[in-house]
Amino acid sequence: MLSPLAPTPTMTEQEVESYRDRFAAKLSQTVPGRKEIVVAEARGCTLKTAEGRLYLDMTSGIAVANVGHCHPAVVEAIQQQAARYCHVNVYGRFAVPEQVEIVERITSVAGPGLDVAYLTSTGTEATEAALKLARKYTGRPKFVAFTRSFHGRTFGSLSVSWREEWRKPFEPLLPGVTFVDYNDLEAAAAAIDDQTAAVIVEPIQGEGGIRIPDADFLPGLRGLCDEAGALLIVDEVQGGMGRSGKWFAHQHFDVNPDIITMAKALGGGLPLGAVISRADIFATFVDPPLSHLTTMGGNPVACAAGIAAFDTILNEGLLEHATNTGAYLLERLESVRSQFPDLVIDVRGKGLWCAFELSVDAQPVANALQDRGVLVGSVLNSSGTIRVTPPLVISPAEIDVFIGTLRTVLAGMEAATL
Ligand SMILES: Cc1ncc(COP(=O)(O)O)c(C=O)c1O
The missing domain is CATH 3.90.1150.10 (Aspartate Aminotransferase, domain 1)
Structure with missing residues (x-):
């Protein structure tokens, strides 16, 4: 110790x-x-x-x-990985064992079918990747998001983040985003249509003030997305990695999303994010090849720290x-x-x-x-x-x-x- x-x-x-x-x-x-x-x-x-x-x-x-800060297992994993290699990358040519190990772990605790992950460095990047993925997979332009939501600060993620004073100065942002009241299924039903690529929602709102929805809200959104042919993106950037007492906060509710985003605690203190989804959804990023990329996403040292953090959550x-x-x-x-x-x-x-x-x-x-x-x-x-x-x-x-x-x-x- x-x-x-x-x-x-x-x-x-x-x-x-x-x-x-x-x-x-x-x-x-x-x-x-x-x-x-x-x-x-x-x-x-x-x-x-x-x-x-x-x-x-x-x-x-x-x-x-x-x-916890500087958990000995995380510190040791970082030191060992840094001594082996920190970053190696040629687009699409290496299999990095640490990436395999972290993705196998997080997909093992995600819901049925959510078997594949794309690694990023931050939550904002995970949001960006999820939005692009939803648009490309569905071929639809629109998104539904919620009041008090927060998903990041880049143009795409800002477009689905609620607070107007932080959005307005940067407009034009993504068109076709509708904000509806969090926890209001009727309002969501009115906003979701056959042009909706995805609904993006926090299972419990973090920056909105730790707001917990009614038990039927997330399952209700799932039903509405299924009816409309839209994807359900659940943002677990703040709630994932055990924060709520389960691996993912949406697991307190009876719902299986199409896409999960995560970051923050995933890297055990180093920058690491992930988008978890189904293999058939991710297949759209290979057509054409290189449809989405990042140099540093899934950095091996961050992955090693993440593996140690994940195992610590289990072991302790x-x-x-x-x-x-x-x-x-x-x-x-x-x-x-x-x-x-x-x-x-x-x-x-x-x-x-x-x-x-x-x-x-x-x-x-x-x-x-x-x-x-x-x-x-x-x-x-x-x-x-x-x-x-x-x-x-x-x-x-x-x-x-x-x-x-x-x-x-x-x-x-x-x-x-x-
Ligand atoms: C729910 C949620 N999504 C996305 C983000 C953005 O993550 P990051 O700051 O790692 O880019 C945050 C950050 O607070 C968040 O709370």
């Missing part, structure tokens, strides 16, 4: 400050503001700053570090752990809601994919938690929501630390408004 992190500085105060200054000067950022945390190390559920301050990470780098029983610890986290969050009913107005979650909804802006609460050593995040498409997505290895004792700190922060806010 790797040793626990010691709260000792790794840089002098001047060095830390210099990195803050140079970061602000040299890194093009789309989130304004000076960066307080200069990262030194991360392990398990703990992140250490260059000054030696320790934080409890309740974000997992936005649902990436599912097996992390699906069950996420289910049980997630239930404990939700129960604790509910008790916080009972204590502060005016501030905490909703609690949602599945496994360790959780959130609570505030009656006030989420950012000051996230900042106050950070000041007290706990990292949580807001979400893109729901302003009062705080996302709680710790590594799946989190212990009940660590959850208690988070809950205790949250109570302190909320009590302070309550006192301030009296």
Whole structure:
């Protein structure tokens, strides 16, 4: 095992400050503001700053570090693979064993017929590939997506992502995209027609605020797609790799999609994404050959890390752990809601994919938690929501630390408004 992190500085105060200054000067950022945390190390559920301050990470780098930061099995796999080869590629000429191993694993836990995968580096690229695949396979132009959805920032993925202020400045985007209310089957039925290539949906909405649909929503979409001859794309970029207590979040519902996209936790902390589908659907990318390509997708070191992360989830029983610890986290969050009913107005979650909804802006609460050593995040498409997505290895004792700190922060806010 790797040793626990010691709260000792790794840089002098001047060095830390210099990195803050140079970061602000040299890194093009789309989130304004000076960066307080200069990262030194991360392990398990703990992140250490260059000054030696320790934080409890309740974000997992936005649902990436599912097996915890620097899991020894992942670190070893990366080191071994990096020493063998990092990247070799000639379009279409090599069989890369690490790619085979990761794809065999993820397709083994996907639904019937979902036997083949195309590897990318990111979730956005997985969305792009899925949209192109659906268009090419069906020969149809249109897509149906949902309110509060998020699928990425490139032109195609942005076209099916809901928030208008981020879409408008980049128009024209893909034509023929209709947004309908999430969880509204009637609205979906009205939007899907014989020109619809695919419906793209998150099984539980991540950036929308960890919103869990009714049990009949995804099966209903499946039925509507079947009737119209459209494909059902399920975006598991945030929900896959055990986050919800199952390998894929849609497996909580009675549905088998045509296409699954995944990324984030797939690479165990390195960039790796995938599109999983049926062999007959993927066949359209070979006609003509090279219909879709990426140089770095399925990078062998990322695949090796992904294999180790996948095996760790299995070997350490992390699906069950996420289910049980997630239930404990939700129960604790509910008790916080009972204590502060005016501030905490909703609690949602599945496994360790959780959130609570505030009656006030989420950012000051996230900042106050950070000041007290706990990292949580807001979400893109729901302003009062705080996302709680710790590594799946989190212990009940660590959850208690988070809950205790949250109570302190909320009590302070309550006192301030009296
Ligand atoms: C559901 C979903 N799809 C796609 C993406 C885009 O993934 P990436 O940031 O890896 O490009 C995200 C990112 O947050 C996501 O949450």
